[in-house]
Amino acid sequence: MDPFSLRLARATTERGPLCVGLDPAPATLASWGLSDTIEGLRTFSERCVAAAMETVACIKPQVAFFERFGSQGFAVLEETIHTARAAGLLVIADAKRSDISTTAAAYGAAWFGETSPLFADAMTVTPYLGLHALSPIFDQAKAAHSGVFVVVSSSNPEGRALQQAQLGSSTVEDSLYREIGELNAAAGDVLLGAVLGATRPFDHGPVTQMAGPLLIPGLGAQGATPHDVGERFRGLGNTLVVAASRAWTDAGPHVRGLVGRATELQQALRTALS
């Protein structure tokens, strides 16, 4: 299997940068006329995958919304990942996991273990414990030909102070982009990408040098339009993955509506970014 970064670049070139988010929140299930139960969760996920496979390169299930149903929710997530991957979709597990040592290795095993029922093409992680503490996760991603998106510049305002705290002559976030670039260079492969909120100002230098894909949340619900994304991200060398969750699932509950909305967003993003 080719490395994740190659598969992602190929798939987004072919289908476009849109990544649809599966965020089965109680309010979203209700707006589809579904119950906030394991059955509602399953129906929601099945329709999302059915629509995604016609229109996009990748899907991003938000793990928290499955986790709230405990083991039964994880069973639905397993089915969802399996069906999506079997249909050729790339699956980015939005898990924002984080730990050190053998515990980090256990998260690596959960999401990138050869026989794990949760095996994904990529996952998101957060770096409060230090980027290098996550290396057991990175090692297992590499072995699995999967990738990791490190949350660096989040879309929400509450994270700004910490993410822009002063670290030597730089900031926490710019130091992270540089460290990711160094790890990618050392791996001889583009193993790591970053999460960068659609509305966040950023310094192009460190992001370009990172050489990894960008996962860009904030389209729709958090106020960014495809035009905004184009203005901010056009011309960067990085592979771009633009996530839409509520801005997409608002077009439910029918698969036809979801296909239509994804097609619209895909075209608007392609135009804005070209």
Add this chain to the structure above:
Amino acid sequence: MDPFSLRLARATTERGPLCVGLDPAPATLASWGLSDTIEGLRTFSERCVAAAMETVACIKPQVAFFERFGSQGFAVLEETIHTARAAGLLVIADAKRSDISTTAAAYGAAWFGETSPLFADAMTVTPYLGLHALSPIFDQAKAAHSGVFVVVSSSNPEGRALQQAQLGSSTVEDSLYREIGELNAAAGDVLLGAVLGATRPFDHGPVTQMAGPLLIPGLGAQGATPHDVGERFRGLGNTLVVAASRAWTDAGPHVRGLVGRATELQQALRTALS
């Protein structure tokens, strides 16, 4: 039900500060003569809980080691939490979760939802997205009379640079201790505590003002002795919870051995902290 902080203070006064960690890593299961399967995981967890209920105030299952088995692993975690709580143990889910908005609320529902199969007395979270972004988790903890431990000063060296980055006239970690103190004061309750590695130097002022309990990892495996913990943490006003994982499960595979080791560690900690 009394708030978590009261229940924790009462239970640790009665039984001592030791919190035993359930870290069913492949190597640990092997050292107990157990297979690295769902059956091995279940046997390990059952023996840990059986020993813990005789000797300690609280247990800390490390979620990653259950997550690596997907939904089946979560089912074992559910049984483990249920058995432990039914026996009067406090359960701190070491999940290190982190997200914003409705997703943070979903993690709150997963671990503190009234009917959630994963319902815990407390969980750990990481603050890279900003402490206030986690408020939907805090709100649900409060409603459930549960608590949250925020990872502030981790025991591993890789996190030091970020955690000590300059934030205004302070550091990231000292700012977090202060923000936690403010949130505790505003809640009119000690809702939040912090994770502070056993070997980490720290400034007493912000930690004391936080007024929340401290979860202290690093005993044994990461090099700290009960004596070291005593030297560093004696005389702080905070409720102390000292976690031992491998330093405890090394005394397995038999329940009697685990009870003996926990009793030894408990006594050594009481002496060192008095």
